[in-house]
Amino acid sequence: MNALLKVIGIATLVGVLSSCGFHLRGAPSLPENVNTVVIESARAHAPLARALDSRLNIYGLASASGEGAKQTSENINIYLLPEKLDRQLLSVYPSGQVAEYDLIYVVRYRVSFPNKQPLMAQFEVVRDYQDDPDQVLAKSRELDLMLDEMRAEAADIIIRRLSSQAVAALDESE
Template identity: 35%
Template sequence: MIRHIAIALLLSLTLTACGFQLRGSTPLPASLNPLLIQGIDIESPIGAELAQLLGESGVTLTRQTSAAAAILRLHNHRVDRRVLSVDSNGKVAEYELHEMLRFELVSKANAQLIPAQSVGVVRAYVNTEEQVLGKQQEEEMLRQDMQRDLADQLLRRLQTQLK
């Protein structure tokens, strides 16, 4: 019994020593509060996802430039779909979905805290003519998943670069 406790303690010490943390458990600096998000509607799917993740990381959001301690500027949010492959009849066999977003973080005084950079997500799915409705639903689910991943990538970049 004591041996099991010692092993568990040793494993937990090893994990904390290597810097392991659960995703989303790293708070962002308090100096970002309150944060203004510019360039995207906060009620859009990607905006709502980002707002939720920022809130979980201890960031309060504002809609007023004068009240903001920092400004997260989002640019060039692009959503694309392209043909990945065609079958022997020349019909689309696979699609590839892309979602990209450029961002930068500046202080209230417009000093650059994080330079402009991009995050992006790519997914592919098989297209079959027999399941048109099912494929539309699959694409919508993939897009929702991509938006979550994109917001998560952006948050991890903020956490990493503001340490």
């Protein structure tokens, strides 16, 4: 009886998920003629460029970065503009010191697909950050870890957007 309930539950879940259009995401779909994603940045050794390079490898996409990267007509070229980190005050302690704020990581980049016009893109990654003046060293390390996490998320967003931007570039040329 218990096994029958499990089978019915799984069948119902599959039916509901498939009827709403849900499907698992695989690797980002890019044009077949693309061999490599070339990463360049306005700042040498930019942390976002390093994060993007490592995330591309996780997604199974070939990457090349820096000035040694060869730009060819078969590559997607991503040029990362300088990153920006803003803070928006959320609350203060009775003493007037900042207690909590939003970290707003702004990413701007230009992507060029083979034989297409470059596309500009921008997005934000936002995190809530609680400051503690009594734990300055620990909070400094936490902020560094949070920034690394935000860069990894930004790299994932860029990679996921590549497929939709590729479709937009193809539609634009037609």
